Amino acid sequence: MSGTRKRNVQRDNLQLPTYVSKNRNGSKKKFRLQPVHFMFLLVGLCIGLIVTSAYDRWYRSRLVYTPFDSLIEHEDDMNKFWGTYRPQVYMGMKTKSPQSLVTGLMWLKQNKKFKGEPPMRHTCEQGDQILKYGWVAHDGVNFGIQDIAERGYMLRTEFVKRVNGDHGGDWTWRISGRQTGKEPITLSVFFYAATDGQGVIQPVVESGPNGLRLTKIQGETEELGKFTIKFPEENSGKKSRYHTATTKAEGLHKIKDAAFMQMQVREEGPKGKENYLYYLTDAPSRIDSKKAKSDVIFHQVTLELPFEIDIVFESGSWTNRRSLLAGDVFTKHLTQLKDKFDKKFEATFPLSDKGYSQGEVDFAKAALSNMIGGIGYFYGQSVVQSVYQSAPVLNWEAPLLTAVPSRSFFPRGFLWDEGFHQLLISKWDRQLSEEVIMSWLNMVNLEGWIPREQILGDEARSKVPAEFVVQRNTNANPPTLFLAIESILQGFDKQSITEQDRKFLKTIYPRLKAWFNWFNVTQSGPVQFSYRWRGRDAKTDSELNPKTLTSGLDDFPRASHPSDDERHIDLRCWMALAAGTMEKIAEVVHPGNSHEIEPYRQTHKILTDNNLLKELHWSADLGVFSDYGNHTDRVYLVKKDFPSSQPGQRPIIRTIRATRTKPKLQFVKNFGYVSLFPFLIQILKPDSQQLHQILQDLKGEDDLLWSNFGLRSLSKRDPLYRKRNTEHDPPYWRGQIWINMNFLAVRALKHYADTPGPYSKLAGELYAELRRNLVQNMYAEYVRTGYLWENYDDVTGKGQGSRPFTGWSALVVLIMSEQY
Structure with missing residues (x-):
């Protein structure tokens, strides 16, 4: 009892703050804050802190996907509008625009029937086991020459650009093939053009000596205006066969799948010596139109080696062109550009003067x-997460021009x-x-952070394991751009x-x-x-x-x-x-x-x-x-049994780390x-x-x-x-x-x-x-x-x-x- 009384006395003797107010007549009136007033003040303060904390968390959570400022716009250079900006495919071109027309190449060795899908070459894959591929010359602007060595044959892809008009001008691809082994080889070469969410492309099919064939593609997009892609007669000593498919794809990362959905196989030749031909059909697309993002036109040419095929893109805004960029005209332009490249290379990197052999110079x-040639143009949104968010969110839409480390394994941008x-x-x-550096600095958010991997667009994301997609704003990467x-x-x-x-x-x-x-x-x-x-x-x-x-x-x-x-x-x-x-x-x-x-x-x-x-x-x-x-050298990997979550099941063996000596700061x-x-x-x-x-x-x-x-x-x-x-x-x-x-x-x-x-x-x-x-x-x-x-x-x-x-x-x- 005495203890209770003592506590009450202490409470009664509390000196509460005294406030003075004035009545209407000017006389003073004193009153004291009671404990209940403190309770209301405390509750109000708590509510204020909660609201302030919630607002602060909400504000900070937005910083991760808020750009530092309006994006830097680089001055347009029509010389560099078109490029080989699809490094993840063996051969492809696009423009530096968010929804570009894309073009690409696939090829397939015929004569054999395969279990499942045939081994069509399209995206650069280490599993393809190609003997060698890569650019032997590329100036970054006007031309490129690439060799692709397969078992028994060699392909060469070349391109040349001529800039005129308002949309980057014309370009031509040349795909040539030759045999390197004794076995006769029949190849099917597939060229395609595809839209990326906007634009129109239409095939023009005409009758020729070898039957119906695609002679050109006509189209129009916002960035290119009107254009035509032409397919002149190829240079080959053997009869060619043609197949065309006009279809749809769920996106650029699904173009190869779209080709397989249009493909059939037929048996040819006498029994015991059968050859098989995989060919495209122009059957109605089986892609759900609601899921389709891309219209695609395939042009398949099947022929024996050696061969040479030209594919010509012409801009509708160039009205006074004097010649088709094909045949001898193409060869002349390519020779001039290659000669100019060689001279610039020696002036920039004078390796011959340092005593290097021609082979070593060619290697360089x-x-x-x-x-x-490994520079790519990507457009899309990174997946990012802040510590103030419970789940990842999408970053702002942005373009990125970047060189990629590896076309086959890392075909995307890496900061360091x-x-x-x-x-x-x-x-x-x-x-x-x-331009590349400014493109990367466009990725700075309001916090000053740059995601260390840039995985923009469906094509880039399709090549990345799920666990590496999300970029967290606590994580840095060496700031080598300063180098x-x-x-x-x-x-x-x-x-x-x-x-x-x-x-x-x-x-x-x-x-x-x-x-x-x-x-x-x-x-x-x-x-x-x-x-x-x-x-x-x-x-x-x-x-x-x-x-x-x-x-x-x-x-x-x-x-x-x-x-x-x-x-x-x-x-x-x-x-x-x-x-x-x-x-x-x-x-x-x-x-x-x-x-x-x-x-x-x-x-x-x-x-x-x-x-x-x-x-x-x-x-x-x-x-x-x-x-x-906090470190110790005495760490090892050991195998250890762990009980199974299923009754009666054998233990699960895991390899885990064992520490033999306690770590210490050192x-x-x-x-x-x-x-x-x-x-x-x-x-x-x-x-x-x-x-x-x-x-x-x-x-x-x-x-x-x-x-x-x-x-x-x-x-x-x-x-x-x-x-x-x-x-x-x-x-x-x-x-x-x-x-x-x-x-x-x-x-x-x-x-x-x-x-x-x-x-x-x-x-x-x-x-x-x-x-x-x-x-x-x-x-x-x-x-x-x-x-x-x-x-x-x-x-x-x-x-x-x-x-x-x-x-x-x-x-x-x-x-x-x-x-x-």
């Missing part, structure tokens, strides 16, 4: 041509790949490179920078600023001036070392147990590069404006401070630059590409002891990173060298030789060799040998296999991974020409 031309791509493209065609922009800046004459140059920098500066700020806000590390990649999975038990996909180095070993305490040295070095480039841009865009320039100058100064860098990332015990985090004990970043980005001073250590370690007694084919990604002594990351995931960045990192290495060695300092001679010796090893091996593998590869084996030098990989592996052209 093919590398450049495949990079240029693009910076490396533009190092080469900007040397060949700076205006084209600037390309810095390279472009070096090409400007500082004494006479043109207005066009200044306009480009002014256009991209606000978006770069937002992107740079986003990195500093979202990817900051646990201590001042440190950085940490987001996106690692701290809960997984299936990965030997949880991947860091956002770094671009995927399974390269990081701290074994992801945590918020991590510091990643590669990201810190990327930000140092970005800050220095932003400073240079600000000096051009805002000359004399210290408010704009000084923050970048100071940030760059801090991030390149060698003493601070050593404090945060130099492991004196290991003698290397390292990540820092420098991560790995030596590989990540350890080299202060050297790769040229942050270390020429007289730095750490630079000396790195140069010695590059080619030490044990060849930890050095090989006869390039620098391997991870030391041979590392516990995770060549180790699988899961039961099903083979090693990826755990020993393989990657050309983008090796390019940065030879670039850095050249820099330190040319910069006065105590280690310049050593850097020069390493530069010459590493450059030679890379070029010799890549050329030898190209001769052996016909391809540039995603990466190269560090023991045998053999190409591996996806092929053709003419993204950053094409940087071999810059290595050969010593343009860094």
Whole structure:
């Protein structure tokens, strides 16, 4: 009882705030706030906080799919309106417009009956096992020549453009075939034209000596106006057969399916020597008209090798053309353009002057041509998700002009790949490179974030596993566009920078600023001036070392147990590069404006401070630059039985990670590409002891990173060298030789060799040998296999991974020409 009374006394003695009000007659009236008033105030405050929090969450959830500003519009260049902007198919063209007319090529070897669908070639697939394919010459604008080597025969696809009128002018394809084996071969070549949601196309069929055949396609779209596609008589010594189908498809990604739905097969020839012919029929389309997005017209020509077929597109806005771009006229134009390409290539990359053989020069031309010919134009919406959303949402509709890493395996845009791509493209065609960079910066949202993969449109999305489609706004990717922009800046004459140059920098500066700020806000590390990649999975038990996909180095070993305490040295070095480039841009865009320039100058100064860098990332015990985090080397993959969810069923065997030693906060004990970043980005001073250590370690007694084919990604002594990351995931960045990192290495060695300092001679010796090893091996593998590869084996030098990989592996052209 006494306790209750005491509590009541305390309540009675509470001193509540006293308020004074005035009556109407002016006399004062005092009153006190009672506890019930506090209750109402508290409820009101809570409601206000809830409403404010809900609004804040709603507002933040919208940022992820809100563009930074109105999209940058590049000045129309009709010379580049049409192009081979469909890198995912063996041969195809479209315009740089959202709903373009698309054209494409398919082919099929006849004479055999197949179980199921016949092996029609259309989209670039590694499973097709084509011996070799790729552009041997492509100038990015006017022409291209591609060779496709199949077993027993060779195809060549060529195109030439003539620009006139209002819609990009005319173009012609030539498809030719020849036998390389003894067996007679009959091919069916399928050309198609398809709409993408708008426009009209109509076939014109006429009677000829070999029966009915499609002679032309007439059409009209919003971007092209009226046009005609003509099919002149092909050049072949044997009788040709023709089939046509006018049908519909659910979208551009379903065109091959639409062809199969119109296809029949018939048996020909005497018993025991039967041949089979797969042919198109013009039966009514079986596609539901409500689902159809595309009208498609197929033109099938079946003939024996050798042959030569011309397909001519003519713009209706060109009214005074003097000749058909076919036959000898086509050949003459192609010869002139190829000669012009060869001269420009030698002027840009003077390889003959450096003593390279004709075969090596042709190899370099093919590398450049495949990079240029691998540029695609995509239009659509990314699928994105913010932490403030319970489910993914669609981004705004936007176009993207981008070079793709691999036509067969990665036919879409990748953010960190693009910076490396533009190092080469900007040397060949700076205006084209600037257009690509501006196209990517159109993807910056209001937060300053750019999705690291751009999967735009049905064709692009059809090639991507579902788990990689959604892009999350917490995740970054190395800001390598700054590499390309810095390279472009070096090409400007500082004494006479043109207005066009200044306009480009002014256009991209606000978006770069937002992107740079986003990195500093979202990817900051646990201590001042440190950085940490987001996106690692701290809960997984299936990965030997949880991947860091956002770094671009995927399974390269990081701290074994992801945590918020991590510091990643590669990201810190990327930000140092970005800050220095932003400073240079600000000096051009805002000359004399210290408010704009000084923050970048100071940030760059801090991030390149060698003493601070050593404090945060130099492991004196290991003698290397390292990540820092919660780490142990004693981790293994083991098989373990787990009870089945079904009674009476046998246990489920899973491969999971086992930790033998408890992790602790420490420098991560790995030596590989990540350890080299202060050297790769040229942050270390020429007289730095750490630079000396790195140069010695590059080619030490044990060849930890050095090989006869390039620098391997991870030391041979590392516990995770060549180790699988899961039961099903083979090693990826755990020993393989990657050309983008090796390019940065030879670039850095050249820099330190040319910069006065105590280690310049050593850097020069390493530069010459590493450059030679890379070029010799890549050329030898190209001769052996016909391809540039995603990466190269560090023991045998053999190409591996996806092929053709003419993204950053094409940087071999810059290595050969010593343009860094």
